[in-house]
Amino acid sequence: MKNLPSDKWREWIVENQDKWYLYARQQSRSEADAQDILQESVLAIWHQTTSSRSPELPHTGAVFTAIRYRAMNFGRASDRRQRRQEEYSFLLWEQQTDENRYGADEQKLLLEALRGLPEAQAETVTLKIWGGLTFQEIANICDCSINTITARYRQALLKLQKELKGTFSQ
Amino acid sequence: MKENHANNDFSFRELEEQLQKLKPAATPPELSAKLLQVVSSERSLYPYSLKKLFFRPSFIPWAAAALLALAFIGGHKLWVSSPREQIAETVSTIEFSLPSLQDIKGQAIEVLKVSRLIASSYANQDAAISFFKSINKEQFAQLPSTKLPPTTWSVAPELPPLSPKQEAALRKADLVVEALAAGAPTIPTLALASTTFLPKTKNVE
Numbered sequence: 001m002k003n004l005p006s007d008k009w010r011e012w013i014v015e016n017q018d019k020w021y022l023y024a025r026q027q028s029r030s031e032a033d034a035q036d037i038l039q040e041s042v043l044a045i046w047h048q049t050t051s052s053r054s055p056e057l058p059h060t061g062a063v064f065t066a067i068r069y070r071a072m073n074f075g076r077a078s079d080r081r082q083r084r085q086e087e088y089s090f091l092l093w094e095q096q097t098d099e100n101r102y103g104a105d106e107q108k109l110l111l112e113a114l115r116g117l118p119e120a121q122a123e124t125v126t127l128k129i130w131g132g133l134t135f136q137e138i139a140n141i142c143d144c145s146i147n148t149i150t151a152r153y154r155q156a157l158l159k160l161q162k163e164l165k166g167t168f169s170q
Numbered sequence: 171m172k173e174n175h176a177n178n179d180f181s182f183r184e185l186e187e188q189l190q191k192l193k194p195a196a197t198p199p200e201l202s203a204k205l206l207q208v209v210s211s212e213r214s215l216y217p218y219s220l221k222k223l224f225f226r227p228s229f230i231p232w233a234a235a236a237l238l239a240l241a242f243i244g245g246h247k248l249w250v251s252s253p254r255e256q257i258a259e260t261v262s263t264i265e266f267s268l269p270s271l272q273d274i275k276g277q278a279i280e281v282l283k284v285s286r287l288i289a290s291s292y293a294n295q296d297a298a299i300s301f302f303k304s305i306n307k308e309q310f311a312q313l314p315s316t317k318l319p320p321t322t323w324s325v326a327p328e329l330p331p332l333s334p335k336q337e338a339a340l341r342k343a344d345l346v347v348e349a350l351a352a353g354a355p356t357i358p359t360l361a362l363a364s365t366t367f368l369p370k371t372k373n374v375e
Binding site: 019021046114157 | 181182185186188189190192193194195196197198201202204205206208209210
């Protein structure tokens with residue numbers, strides 16, 4: 001069985017790299033770590049797929065899992081959380097253009113609210129909203145039950161809802 | 171309570187829509203280029219892989235020389251120079267021990283030095299490779315300089331005589347055999363050492 005052509009791989013990477021990068025940055029303690037982790041993860045998944053001569057591209061969740069595993073191996077320094085608290089919401093997302101419904105103030109409030117989420121809840125929201133994964137897939141990545149994941153997600157949204165009360169009302 | 175729950179669900183959907191409007195920051199171009207390079211070039215992926223290293227075109231003559239020399243050693247050590255009883259005794263009492271790093275380094279350099287001589291005696295790599303593939307123990311036995319007892323080789327007298335160039339190269343191959351007999355380094359060691367110490371063979375037509 002022949003390996004997948006590199007064009008398909010390239011399309012797959014271009015399509016998904018931003019969300020992988022977002023997750024890698026969220027899981028790592030520095031920009032450089034995030035880049036290394038993402039590169040190693042993509043390489044590992046590519047190697048695994050080509051070695052098994054699979055005719056299908058791997059699921060994007062496989063890269064998220066690899067990123068999580070490698071981020072743990074890179075070590076979580078004690079200052080990571082603090083650093084993340086400082087940079088989290090302002091660096092991980094692009095500044096939105098005026099084609100969005102809400103303005104700069106509302107966007108800032110949303111980012112502030114995201115910054116206030118606990119780590120596990122923020123991870124769940126990231127994988128669900130921007131990773132496009134199902135709760136079951138997130139549960140597999142985080143190695144916990146689907147009930148835990150849905151509870152985390154609900155708690156995160158409740159917290160955001162509370163923080164943003166009245167901000168997005170029609 | 172029910173109404174409150176319904177309101178929350180509606181708000182959740184609204185909130186999810188707002189969140190989805192946030193786009194993840196774009197991957198830096200240099201990182202993106204590295205990721206694309208991962209899947210577009212196998213060679214760039216595993217610069218450290220011995221497997222890939224071994225099959226690099228520039229390394230083929232050295233790889234062929236090393237394999238040939240190891241094949242000679244196998245035949246020489248196990249089936250040719252030792253009586254059958256001695257082989258049996260040796261096999262039964264054989265002890266495996268790891269050579270020191272210094273030993274391996276010294277032997278690898280020595281062997282590769284000689285292998286380089288062999289390959290450089292040919293103007294192009296293709297001719298060198300075909301020659302290495304064509305050598306067999308019968309031809310080796312025809313060399314008057316060989317130190318292996320001719321009676322132990324299955325000499326094929328119908329083989330054409332070797333050309334002076336082939337004979338000269340085989341004499342050098344004999345040196346390779348001797349060097350390897352002193353304690354052959356492993357093929358990965360040869361591969362690593364060759365890329366470290368040896369220049370590329372020029373492909374001159």
